[in-house]
Amino acid sequence: MGEESLPMTPLPQPSTVEEITIQDGTPIKEDSPFPQSSSDEEIMPEEETSQENVILSDLGSNLADSCDIDEKGRRSIQEHKDDSVIPSPVLKGESITSFFGPDLTSALQLLGTKYNNLVKKCQEQTAETDQLRANCELLRNKCIQECEPKYEALKKKYTRECSERKRLYNEIIELKGNIRVFCRCRPLSSEEISKGYASVVEFDPSQDSELHVVCSDNSKKQFKFDHVFSPKDNQEIVFAETLPVVKSVLDGYNVCIFAYGQTGTGKTFTMEGTPENRGVNYRALEELFRSSIERSSMIRYEFLVSMLEVYNEKIRDLLTENSDQPAKRLEVRQLPDGSQDVPGLVEAQACNIDEVWEILKTGGRNRSVGSTNANELSSRSHCLVRLTVMGENLIDKQRSRSHMWLVDLAGSERVGKTEVEGERLKESQFINKSLSALGDVISALASKNPHIPYRNSKLTHLLQSSLGGDCKTLMFTQISPSSADLGETLCSLNFASRVRGIEYGPARKQSDPQESFKLKQMAEKLRQEEKETGRLNESLQLMQLKYASRENVFKTLQDKIRDAEQACRNYQMKVRDLENQLADQKKGQGQIGNREPAKYTKPPLVPIRERQPLSRITNRLPPPGPRRSTMTTTRSFENKENIFETKKNVPKARRISLSPIVRSIPVQPKRRASIAILPSEAERRQPQHTNSNSQFSRLRIPRRMSVTSFAPPAPGTPLATPGSKSSRFSSFLASSSKYSSPPNMQAVWKSKIPTFASPRNRLQLHSSPTNSSCANNATSLHKLCFSVQKRVIVGSPAAQPKQHPVLLGSSLGNRAFQSKDSLGRYGTAQRVACKNRRQSVI
Numbered sequence: 001m002g003e004e005s006l007p008m009t010p011l012p013q014p015s016t017v018e019e020i021t022i023q024d025g026t027p028i029k030e031d032s033p034f035p036q037s038s039s040d041e042e043i044m045p046e047e048e049t050s051q052e053n054v055i056l057s058d059l060g061s062n063l064a065d066s067c068d069i070d071e072k073g074r075r076s077i078q079e080h081k082d083d084s085v086i087p088s089p090v091l092k093g094e095s096i097t098s099f100f101g102p103d104l105t106s107a108l109q110l111l112g113t114k115y116n117n118l119v120k121k122c123q124e125q126t127a128e129t130d131q132l133r134a135n136c137e138l139l140r141n142k143c144i145q146e147c148e149p150k151y152e153a154l155k156k157k158y159t160r161e162c163s164e165r166k167r168l169y170n171e172i173i174e175l176k177g178n179i180r181v182f183c184r185c186r187p188l189s190s191e192e193i194s195k196g197y198a199s200v201v202e203f204d205p206s207q208d209s210e211l212h213v214v215c216s217d218n219s220k221k222q223f224k225f226d227h228v229f230s231p232k233d234n235q236e237i238v239f240a241e242t243l244p245v246v247k248s249v250l251d252g253y254n255v256c257i258f259a260y261g262q263t264g265t266g267k268t269f270t271m272e273g274t275p276e277n278r279g280v281n282y283r284a285l286e287e288l289f290r291s292s293i294e295r296s297s298m299i300r301y302e303f304l305v306s307m308l309e310v311y312n313e314k315i316r317d318l319l320t321e322n323s324d325q326p327a328k329r330l331e332v333r334q335l336p337d338g339s340q341d342v343p344g345l346v347e348a349q350a351c352n353i354d355e356v357w358e359i360l361k362t363g364g365r366n367r368s369v370g371s372t373n374a375n376e377l378s379s380r381s382h383c384l385v386r387l388t389v390m391g392e393n394l395i396d397k398q399r400s401r402s403h404m405w406l407v408d409l410a411g412s413e414r415v416g417k418t419e420v421e422g423e424r425l426k427e428s429q430f431i432n433k434s435l436s437a438l439g440d441v442i443s444a445l446a447s448k449n450p451h452i453p454y455r456n457s458k459l460t461h462l463l464q465s466s467l468g469g470d471c472k473t474l475m476f477t478q479i480s481p482s483s484a485d486l487g488e489t490l491c492s493l494n495f496a497s498r499v500r501g502i503e504y505g506p507a508r509k510q511s512d513p514q515e516s517f518k519l520k521q522m523a524e525k526l527r528q529e530e531k532e533t534g535r536l537n538e539s540l541q542l543m544q545l546k547y548a549s550r551e552n553v554f555k556t557l558q559d560k561i562r563d564a565e566q567a568c569r570n571y572q573m574k575v576r577d578l579e580n581q582l583a584d585q586k587k588g589q590g591q592i593g594n595r596e597p598a599k600y601t602k603p604p605l606v607p608i609r610e611r612q613p614l615s616r617i618t619n620r621l622p623p624p625g626p627r628r629s630t631m632t633t634t635r636s637f638e639n640k641e642n643i644f645e646t647k648k649n650v651p652k653a654r655r656i657s658l659s660p661i662v663r664s665i666p667v668q669p670k671r672r673a674s675i676a677i678l679p680s681e682a683e684r685r686q687p688q689h690t691n692s693n694s695q696f697s698r699l700r701i702p703r704r705m706s707v708t709s710f711a712p713p714a715p716g717t718p719l720a721t722p723g724s725k726s727s728r729f730s731s732f733l734a735s736s737s738k739y740s741s742p743p744n745m746q747a748v749w750k751s752k753i754p755t756f757a758s759p760r761n762r763l764q765l766h767s768s769p770t771n772s773s774c775a776n777n778a779t780s781l782h783k784l785c786f787s788v789q790k791r792v793i794v795g796s797p798a799a800q801p802k803q804h805p806v807l808l809g810s811s812l813g814n815r816a817f818q819s820k821d822s823l824g825r826y827g828t829a830q831r832v833a834c835k836n837r838r839q840s841v842i
């Protein structure tokens with residue numbers, strides 16, 4: 001193509017048209033700018049196309065020749081002899097029409113055909129493109145449908161990975177140590193160079209964590225820190241290392257970054273920087289805002305900025321509106337959660353970094369600065385910027401509230417060297433005092449002293465939780481390279497090494513105090529509930545124990561009842577047998593003579609009170625009733641007891657419960673109870689003489705029969721009937737005893753019966769069916785019981801020869817019986833009188 005392109009001009013007449021052949025003379029269609037050949041409708045055969053190409057090529061070359069087209073244009077025509085482009089030749093003065101001559105119409109027709117072909121092709125291509133576009137749309141939709149779930153899964157994975165990265169990141173920071181110490185050395189100032197001071201600090205570029213100080217004796221001292229910045233390192237490099245700690249504040253950790261060092265070493269430069277070289281403060285806040293926007297879909301953040309200074313041990317708010325007014329007196333207060341706060345401090349809300357910068361500038365203007373020999377704009381106070389970050393997780397609604405302290409300390413200075421006086425001297429003294437307090441705190445922390453003197457200065461009190469608590473702390477140790485400042489440099493480096501040695505536990509995430517309060521309340525409630533549950537559990541266990549023991553008692557009682565019933569049945573059968581025998585005897589006697597009347601008449605058999613079947617006995621306790629048995633004791637016995645009660649100085653006779661079953665002592669399974677039966681009135685009056693031949697004393701009562709007490713019926717006392725209130729046992733025995741003893745049946749005292757003497761066989765009676773005197777077993781039993789009782793209470797007849805059974809009650813009141821020593825001799829009687837033992841029942 002030529003250098004300049006011309007506007008379209010009418011096609012010139014070709015000079016030679018012999019070679020141009022026109023297929024047919026089809027007129028140009030109205031809607032087409034060019035005549036259309038009939039073959040336009042069809043697809044042009046390949047031969048025709050090639051022919052056309054030849055014609056066009058020749059036409060192009062002729063055109064080029066005649067128009068004096070340069071080589072480049074010629075080549076272009078040759079290259080573009082296909083259908084796509086017909087290059088316009090560069091004309092040199094002459095009209096192009098002269099070249100086409102009179103066959104211009106044919107040439108135009110040819111060109112028209114060509115054009116129409118091109119238009120057709122173009123339309124085809126457009127249709128194809130449309131088709132492709134539709135296909136693309138379809139594919140796109142299909143892709144979206146297929147990829148949507150994958151995208152969601154990947155998004156979730158990404159979120160998970162992010163939180164994992166955050167966790168690992170924090171872990172690394174914690175592993176590196178919560179107090180991290182960086183060292184930054186400023187370059188030699190022009191003044192120092194001019195004065196000829198040399199640098200005494202050496203850096204090894206391969207070791208970014210150590211430096212060497214050349215001492216005055218040419219020895220080198222090595223110091224190691226978490227990172228060492230040489231004078232060549234700019235603000236960006238410094239901040240890149242600081243960033244991890246800064247970001248922690250967004251995760252809910254408290255952060256403290258402070259610069260320490262000799263005056264004029266670049267503390268303010270590192271923290272605040274200059275408008276051209278912004279320092280850590282600005283960059284940190286900028287980064288926090290940027291990150292908060294990044295996280296805004298998950299966490300909503302709010303930022304509050306405060307700025308204060310500690311000047312001459314007084315806290316001054318640097319963000320107060322009117323600095324002309326007397327400053328509010330601000331004090332450090334400890335909050336209930338152990339952290340420190342300054343009530344009344346202005347907290348300015350900032351929504352973006354520009355607002356923060358404005359706030360910082362306002363604060364900076366209010367700061368106390370002055371000129372000293374060492375620094376023209378020396379900070380005469382400790383400046384603290386506090387950023388409060390409040391975060392709310394939009395997903396789980398968790399809230400956090402954390403602080404970031406950015407502290408530019410006032411420089412330590414040698415008063416003599418800086419030659420300050422007046423107000424400056426006073427300031428210097430306060431500055432040095434507070435820095436020395438900071439040194440004390442650091443020393444105490446490093447040596448793990450239990451007492452840390454935080455309250456010795458306002459500065460240490462403010463930084464209490466940042467220095468020794470659950471905070472991520474970073475200290476910049478600023479040093480001067482000048483040989484003139486060697487002493488101060490060594491001091492600063494030693495102090496920084498001590499700080500680096502401080503170890504304390506991992507930083508703790510800070511939650512919102514309101515949330516903490518809520519959690520505390522919940523924890524307290526939970527504790528109370530746990531206590532209550534414990535109490536309830538204890539009482540439940542106690543109840544269970546009680547229940548189990550009662551269950552045991554009832555089981556034992558049931559066993560006993562069952563045994564007693566069995567025994568009852570046995571005796572009934574025996575009684576019936578005896579009655580039958582008696583009846584037989586009577587019959588025999590009647591048949592023999594009928595002369596003598598029967599000596600006695602047998603009282604009618606009183607039916608034994610029916611009891612409920614065992615299956616209906618439950619384990620429930622019987623309803624509370626009188627503990628004392630309704631069974632009547634003999635009148636004489638009661639009287640005796642009353643006599644004892646009226647006597648003074650005589651210990652009251654111990655009351656013996658006649659209740660058959662109810663007793664408060666725990667029932668021991670398989671333990672046999674003593675059986676004692678008081679004799680009837682008539683029997684008592686009978687002379688007691690031993691009938692060694694009597695076998696009743698050995699009458700056996702089934703072993704487990706628990707008959708604890710029963711009394712013989714007094715004369716005239718109605719016998720136990722099913723309707724009476726006396727116990728089953730008493731009714732049984734009463735019914736037995738109502739078969740009054742035949743005259744020949746006597747109670748027998750067998751003083752040395754081993755079965756009575758040994759506890760195991762005590763009161764073990766047996767009844768022999770072969771015994772001739774078993775005809776009235778029940779009566780014998782009654783008498784036997786009397787004899788047992790006598791033995792039980794009185795001991796051997798030898799020991800108490802004159803004791804009458806009627807006076808048994810009185811013997812109970814005897815002092816001798818209450819003495820354990822003397823009771824020991826009485827064997828079974830001990831059971832009766834000993835207070836702490838179970839009572840035998842008379």
Ligand SMILES: Nc1ncnc2c1ncn2[C@@H]1O[C@H](COP(=O)(O)OP(=O)(O)OP(=O)(O)O)[C@@H](O)[C@H]1O
Binds near residue numbers: 378412
């Ligand atoms: N890394 C550095 N690169 C270039 N210039 C620096 C650097 N550090 C400090 N300076 C320059 O040194 C001078 C003193 O710095 P600066 O005021 O920050 O010291 P300072 O420690 O804050 O002093 P003071 O304790 O008295 O406030 C400034 O002019 C500052 O620009």
